[in-house]
Amino acid sequence: MARPLSAPAGTLRREVSDALVFALIATALALPFIGIYTVPATAGLRLATRLPDLVAIAGLAFVGRLGLGLARGPWAAGAAVLGLAVAAIGWVGLLPSREVAVFAIAAGLVVLIRGAMRAARGSAEPGAGRRTGADALADGAARLLPYLGPVLFVVALVLPFLPFVDRRLLDLAILVLTYVMLGWGLNIVVGLAGLLDLGYVAFYAVGAYSFALLALHFDWGFWACLPLAGLFAALFGILLGFPVLRLRGDYLAIVTLGFGEMIRIVLVNWTSLTNGPNGISGIPRPSFFGLEFTREPQPGTQSFHQFFGLEFSTLHRVIFLYYLILVLALVTNFFTLRIRRLPLGRAWEALREDEIACRAIGINPTNTKLAAFAIGAMFGGFAGTFFAARQTFVSPESFTFIESAIILAIVVLGGMGSQLGVVLAALLLIGIPEWFRELQDYRMIAFGAAMVAVMIWRPRGLLAVREPTIRLGRRRRGAPS
Amino acid sequence: MLDLRGVETFYGHIQALRGVDLHVGEGEIVALIGANGAGKSTLLMTVCGKPAPRAGSIRFQGKELAGRSTHEIMRTGIAHAPEGRRIFPRLTVLENLQLGALTAAPEHFATDVERVFTLFPVLRQRSGQRGGTLSGGEQQMLAIGRALMSRPRLLLLDEPSLGLAPMIVQHIFRVIRDINETAGVSVLLVEQNAYHALRLARRGYVLVNGRITLSGEGAALLDNPEIRAAYLEGGARSDKAGTGA
Numbered sequence: 001m002a003r004p005l006s007a008p009a010g011t012l013r014r015e016v017s018d019a020l021v022f023a024l025i026a027t028a029l030a031l032p033f034i035g036i037y038t039v040p041a042t043a044g045l046r047l048a049t050r051l052p053d054l055v056a057i058a059g060l061a062f063v064g065r066l067g068l069g070l071a072r073g074p075w076a077a078g079a080a081v082l083g084l085a086v087a088a089i090g091w092v093g094l095l096p097s098r099e100v101a102v103f104a105i106a107a108g109l110v111v112l113i114r115g116a117m118r119a120a121r122g123s124a125e126p127g128a129g130r131r132t133g134a135d136a137l138a139d140g141a142a143r144l145l146p147y148l149g150p151v152l153f154v155v156a157l158v159l160p161f162l163p164f165v166d167r168r169l170l171d172l173a174i175l176v177l178t179y180v181m182l183g184w185g186l187n188i189v190v191g192l193a194g195l196l197d198l199g200y201v202a203f204y205a206v207g208a209y210s211f212a213l214l215a216l217h218f219d220w221g222f223w224a225c226l227p228l229a230g231l232f233a234a235l236f237g238i239l240l241g242f243p244v245l246r247l248r249g250d251y252l253a254i255v256t257l258g259f260g261e262m263i264r265i266v267l268v269n270w271t272s273l274t275n276g277p278n279g280i281s282g283i284p285r286p287s288f289f290g291l292e293f294t295r296e297p298q299p300g301t302q303s304f305h306q307f308f309g310l311e312f313s314t315l316h317r318v319i320f321l322y323y324l325i326l327v328l329a330l331v332t333n334f335f336t337l338r339i340r341r342l343p344l345g346r347a348w349e350a351l352r353e354d355e356i357a358c359r360a361i362g363i364n365p366t367n368t369k370l371a372a373f374a375i376g377a378m379f380g381g382f383a384g385t386f387f388a389a390r391q392t393f394v395s396p397e398s399f400t401f402i403e404s405a406i407i408l409a410i411v412v413l414g415g416m417g418s419q420l421g422v423v424l425a426a427l428l429l430i431g432i433p434e435w436f437r438e439l440q441d442y443r444m445i446a447f448g449a450a451m452v453a454v455m456i457w458r459p460r461g462l463l464a465v466r467e468p469t470i471r472l473g474r475r476r477r478g479a480p481s
Numbered sequence: 482m483l484d485l486r487g488v489e490t491f492y493g494h495i496q497a498l499r500g501v502d503l504h505v506g507e508g509e510i511v512a513l514i515g516a517n518g519a520g521k522s523t524l525l526m527t528v529c530g531k532p533a534p535r536a537g538s539i540r541f542q543g544k545e546l547a548g549r550s551t552h553e554i555m556r557t558g559i560a561h562a563p564e565g566r567r568i569f570p571r572l573t574v575l576e577n578l579q580l581g582a583l584t585a586a587p588e589h590f591a592t593d594v595e596r597v598f599t600l601f602p603v604l605r606q607r608s609g610q611r612g613g614t615l616s617g618g619e620q621q622m623l624a625i626g627r628a629l630m631s632r633p634r635l636l637l638l639d640e641p642s643l644g645l646a647p648m649i650v651q652h653i654f655r656v657i658r659d660i661n662e663t664a665g666v667s668v669l670l671v672e673q674n675a676y677h678a679l680r681l682a683r684r685g686y687v688l689v690n691g692r693i694t695l696s697g698e699g700a701a702l703l704d705n706p707e708i709r710a711a712y713l714e715g716g717a718r719s720d721k722a723g724t725g726a
Contacts (some may be wrong), residue, residue, distance in 0.1 A: 343583055350580050353569035359531065360563050362555035362584040362631065468573045472608045 012075070019066035026061030030054055052096035060086070060104055067111030076118035083111030102442055106449060145463070149420050156326055160319040170318050172434050174325055174390065178383055179430045181329035183410040183422035185379030188336055190408065191417035192345060193372035194352025196253040199240070199260025200407050203233040203377035205267060205399035207384025212280040212394045213273070222286035222389050226382060233381020234374040236263075241373035245366055248355070260404050267396040279395025285317065286324060286389045293317035321390055328386060332379045333419055339375075341469045348372055349417075406430070413454055415461025424462050428454075482507045482667050483528070483559075483635055488537035488547075490520075490527045497523040499691040500537070505635065510661050510668040512682035512699060514675040514712060520691040521671040522564050525637045528669075529561050530554045541635065556584045560633035564640050564671075566624040570613025574604055577612050577623055581630030589632065597626035600656050618649035625653070629660065635667045636660065642674045650674065654681050675712035679703045687712075 035054040038045040063086055070079035087108025090101040159165060159173060186200045210229035214220045240259045244252050267274045274280065285293065288304055295312045297303035304320075305312040339345035347368045350358050358365055388394045410429055414421025433447050454462065483505040490498040497520045505511045515521050527534050528541075530551040539546040546554050555561065560581075569577050578597060582590050598605040601622040607615060612623060621641055628636055638657065642650040654677055660666050672678035679685050679699040687695040687708065695702065702708050 346576070346580055347583065349572060349576075350569055353571055354567050357563065357567035357569065359551040360529065360555060360561045360567065361581050361627065362552050363580075364550075364552040466571060468576060468609060470573075470575050470579055472575055472605070 012070075015066060015069040015073075018069055019062045022065040023058045023062035027054065027058040030057045050096075053100055056095050056100045056104075060100070060107055064107045064111060068114060071111060071115040071118050076115045078115070080112050080115030080119055083108045083113075083115055087112060102445065106445065145420075152420075152423060160322055167315060167318060170315075170322055172431060174318070174322050175434060176426050176431045177322070177325040177329050178387060178390075179407065179410060179426045180423050181325065181332050181383045181386075182380060182407045183414065183426055184329065184332040184336060184419060185376050185383060186407050186411050187417060187419065187422055188339075188348070188379070189372050189376035190411050192336070192340065192352065193348040193369065193376075195244075195369065195372060196249065196256070197373075197376070198253045198257035198401075198404055198408065199263070200256075200376070200380055201399045201401070201403040202240070202260040202263035203236060203380030204384040204387065204403065205263050205394075205396070206233045206236045206377075207381030208388040208394045208398070209267065209274060209280070209384075210381065211385040211388045212283050215284050216280060216282070221284055222385070226385050229385040230378040230381040233384065234378040237373040237375075237377025238370050240377075241370040245369055257401070257404075260399075260401060264396050264399050267399070274396075277396060279393055279397075281393045283388050283392045283394065285392060286321070288320055293320065321386075325386055325390075328382055332382075335375075335379075336419060344368070344371060346469065409451070413451070413461055415458075415464040417466055418461065418463040421461055421463035428462075482509075482542060483669065484538075484540045485524075485528070486538045486540075488524075488527060488534045488539060490523055490532055490534050492523075492532065497532075497691050498527060498534070501688075501691070501693055503686055503693065505667050505669050508661070508665050508667055509684065510657070510670060510682045512670045512672055512675075512678035512685040513688055514672055514678055514685060514708075515688035516711075517673070519688040521688055522639055523691075524688065525561065525563075525639050525669070525671055528554075528559070528637060555631070558632075558634040559637065560628035560631050560635070561637040562621075562624040562628040562639060562641065564643070566617075566620045568612040568615075568620050568623050568627065571611055573609050573611055574615070574623055575608045577627050578604075578630050581627030584631045593630050593632065597629055600629075600659065601626055618645050618653070621645060621649075621653060622656075625656070625660075629666075633666060635669065638668060638670045640671055640673060642672060642677065650677060657681060675708065676703070679708075 031054065034050060034057055036047055036049055039048050040046075063082060067079045067082045067086070070076065070082070085108070087105045089095065090104030090108060093101060095101045095104055156173075156177075160170060182200070182204060185203075186197060189195050189197045189200070207229040210232040211222070211225040214225045214228060215222075240256065244255045247255060268277050270276070287293075291302060291304040291307050292298075293305075293314075293316055294303050295305075297306065303312075304310075304316055310316070336345075340349070347358070347363045348371075350361070350363060351365060351368050351372075355365055358368070387398070391398075406429060410422055410425040413429065414423070414425035428450060429447070432450070433444070436446065458464070483503075485501055485503040488498050488501045488503075489496065501520075501524060503511075503513070503524070513521050513524065523532070526532060528539055528546065530546065530549055530553075534547050537547065541554075541557060541559060544557065546557070569580065572580070575594070578594055579590070582593060585593065598608075601619075603619055604622055604626060607619060612620065615623060621643075625636075625638065625641065628638075636657075641653050641657070645653070657668060657670065658681055661668050668682075670678055670682060679702050682699040684697065685699050685702045686693050687702070695705065695708065697705075703713075
């Protein structure tokens with residue numbers, strides 16, 4: 001019968017019989033799901049079959065399992081070739097449908113990678129003292145890591161002026177940076193204080209709606225509303241914090257999840273204030289020290305391009321928005337890096353580790369938790385204000401649970417508490433799916449595969465290294481982590 | 482310095498302490514011994530305010546502690562090295578010490594770290610290492626070091642010998658004596674290791690089922706036939722008997 005893949009490779013005969021068993025199970029499962037489907041007929045529905053697909057799936061299961069099995073043993077190179085062949089067959093379109101072809105390519109690549117990795121490692125058992133290619137790669141990456149932050153920073157700084165950057169890429173960069181900021185904000189709550197918050201999007205929404213409503217009713221601009229929106233979000237953070245003070249882990253997660261949904265449902269239903277599902281439009285765009293980004297400014301005022309004597313271009317506004325979110329995000333980052341070295345930040349990290357020990361050293365867990373919720377929420381509120389200003393439109397639809405989940409995924413995937421990890425994860429989770437939008441629904445398969453891959457190879461997140469905040473005999477502390 | 486009068490503590494309906502009277506004098510080491518479940522740890526935790534006593538008074542340097550919250554009590558000059566060490570596993574040794582100093586004035590930090598490193602030289606070598614990667618003995622040293630960082634007048638130690646090799650236990654007990662003699666810190670020591678604890682302490686209390694049944698000079702308690710029978714396994718004086726009842 002089937003053996004776990006962690007077992008050592010058996011004989012060729014055993015691997016083949018193993019794969020046959022798998023193919024049989026796969027066929028049994030695929031029969032109702034893939035093999036038959038219904039088509040509308042003159043009288044009700046008629047059953048139709050998809051035999052070629054079923055055969056292809058069974059074949060794929062067989063070849064995939066065989067490849068994975070062989071990739072563990074002396075036939076690893078053969079498995080890699082097998083994987084390549086399967087991927088190629090999928091690629092050239094020999095398979096009955098596109099869906100099956102995509103699966104074939106993905107499965108083929110997995111087998112190819114596993115086989116190639118094993119073959120590269122040679123016959124030596126891992127850990128037998130021989131350095132492998134993968135080890136060397138990891139070492140090299142670790143050496144480059146300290147430079148990654150500064151390099152990314154410089155790239156981010158000059159990005160709008162790079163020759164290949166167009167409007168689309170800039171919009172994407174703004175989106176990624178928004179999530180980087182949200183990730184950094186949530187990192188305070190989840191990464192530092194260890195409070196699992198599944199409703200972070202609520203504060204994003206509070207920030208966005210605060211700005212939208214203040215602008216609508218009082219005609220206030222972005223810059224006046226930004227601190228106020230942050231303040232409101234922080235108040236909501238405390239509001240959420242109080243009832244959950246005694247909760248931890250799963251229970252905390254459930255309550256925060258509910259809180260996030262409550263905010264959204266209130267936004268949908270409180271029509272008199274929020275205009276319900278229709279949202280609020282006409283939110284003013286941020287100005288550059290009072291200079292608007294319009295072609296025809298209002299009489300008596302100047303706009304950005306007139307003041308600087310530039311040709312009018314809509315790109316100016318996009319570049320400005322880009323730098324705005326960059327600055328907001330960097331402020332969040334700088335704040336986190338600083339506060340980790342202050343008593344409050346240290347108390348957060350202690351709270352994450354052990355609440356009872358925290359009490360024993362004189363930390364007030366109540367205030368510490370509330371501060372984490374409030375400050376995390378405040379940055380969410382700032383990000384929300386930016387979001388509203390950029391879209392000039394807010395509706396409850398933008399603040400669904402999936403947003404919370406994505407932000408949390410960014411934090412967890414990046415490595416809890418790692419600032420640079422958040423950036424990498426945001427690039428991975430937001431940038432790549434957006435960039436490959438042409439692939440339509442298949443990009444979600446790639447997204448899922450990427451998540452699974454990270455969890456297999458880096459189960460504690462992309463960058464799980466925690467940088468100590470204090471070192472012996474050195475007053476200047478280490479690089480940003 | 483620390484005075485407990487008629488302290489009663491409950492876990493729900495279950496009474497853990499039944500009218501405990503206990504006194505720790507200025508500069509004294511007092512041992513509290515007893516079997517598993519007698520209420521030793523509960524007594525220390527009650528002093529720290531969690532669980533709060535339902536009756537009785539706990540006075541420290543003349544001030545009433547009962548009814549105050551833990552983090553307030555820990556700022557009055559009491560430090561607690563809790564049972565099971567409870568160091569912060571993912572933070573480094575130095576960060577653990579830094580957290581211990583959270584309630585102390587920042588300008589003492591360098592001196593106090595140096596003092597802890599002098600008491601436990603191994604912690605200096607491990608200063609950049611994560612707390613969770615230390616051995617059990619090193620973790621216990623770190624727990625005591627962290628407690629000392631707040632410059633306490635009274636140190637509450639909950640089973641510092643738990644699960645440690647006899648040599649390490651001796652080292653830790655020597656350091657406790659050292660802290661007491663050189664810095665004048667009073668110590669309330671909870672131990673199952675009755676032999677070591679009573680040798681170290683000036684006075685001792687025996688806790689049985691939430692009641693103090695015996696108290697007196699450490700040496701006198703060591704010679705008490707009841708104690709020898711119950712906690713010292715036939716009264717062997719060698720270190721091998723140090724594992725308690």
